[in-house]
Amino acid sequence: FVRKVNEYNAVTFATTGENDTTSPQVFSKDALGTLTPTIYTSAVLLTDARVASDFDGETANASAEFGAASAKHVDNSISDLFASATGGTVGVAGTVLTWKHVTSAYARLINQGVPAGAPVFCALHPFQWHSILSAATIAGATVSVSPMFQDRMTAAPNFFNVPQFQGVTFVITNSIDINASDDATGCLYVPQAFAVDTRRAFDIE
Numbered sequence: 001f002v003r004k005v006n007e008y009n010a011v012t013f014a015t016t017g018e019n020d021t022t023s024p025q026v027f028s029k030d031a032l033g034t035l036t037p038t039i040y041t042s043a044v045l046l047t048d049a050r051v052a053s054d055f056d057g058e059t060a061n062a063s064a065e066f067g068a069a070s071a072k073h074v075d076n077s078i079s080d081l082f083a084s085a086t087g088g089t090v091g092v093a094g095t096v097l098t099w100k101h102v103t104s105a106y107a108r109l110i111n112q113g114v115p116a117g118a119p120v121f122c123a124l125h126p127f128q129w130h131s132i133l134s135a136a137t138i139a140g141a142t143v144s145v146s147p148m149f150q151d152r153m154t155a156a157p158n159f160f161n162v163p164q165f166q167g168v169t170f171v172i173t174n175s176i177d178i179n180a181s182d183d184a185t186g187c188l189y190v191p192q193a194f195a196v197d198t199r200r201a202f203d204i205e
Contacts (some may be wrong), residue, residue, distance in 0.1 A: 005034065081194060087105075087108055097128045122171065126173075128176075128184055129170065
C-alpha cells in the first residue's frame, strides 16, 4: 500500500460590492505526493551459548548497534535526496561554499512560500561548514567588533554541534557524500520537504 500526502488548495480574495453575493470556492485536498513503503532488514547471529556465557551484554550491545546503524541509514537516505531537491540550485560543482550561497538559498526557500516562523535547517558536510566558518566574516568577528554575531556562531558547545544563526539550524553531518571531484551537495530545507514514514519498529528476535 502507498500512503498519500495531500495539501489543501489555496483560496483567493477579490473585491466585491456591498450587495453582491460571494460565490464559494472549492476547498479540497490535492495530491501532493505518495510514500511507498520499503522493507529493510539486517541481522547478526548470537548463539545461546554466546549470550549465556558473555559478560558484556551481547543482546543489548547488538540492539544498540542496530539502532545506531538504522539512524545512519536514514541519514544517508535523506542526504542522497539533496541533489534532486526541486527548490533550485545555488552554486556549481567546484565552487567553494560561502555565506552568500546560504543566504541565496534561504531567499529562494522563503520565495517558495514557506510559512513565517517555520523551522529552517541547513545540512552541510563538515568540510563545507569549515569553508564558511573560516570565512573572513567569521574570522574578523571579534567581541569588540561584532559581539552578537560571534555569540550566535558559538551558541552550541562546539562548531560542529548544531549551531544556529539567523533563524537557520545548521546540521553538520558526514552522511553527505563527497564525489570523485571532492564536491558535496548540502541542502537548506524545512522539515516537511523530506518524509520518513516508519510503519513499525525493527523486530529483534
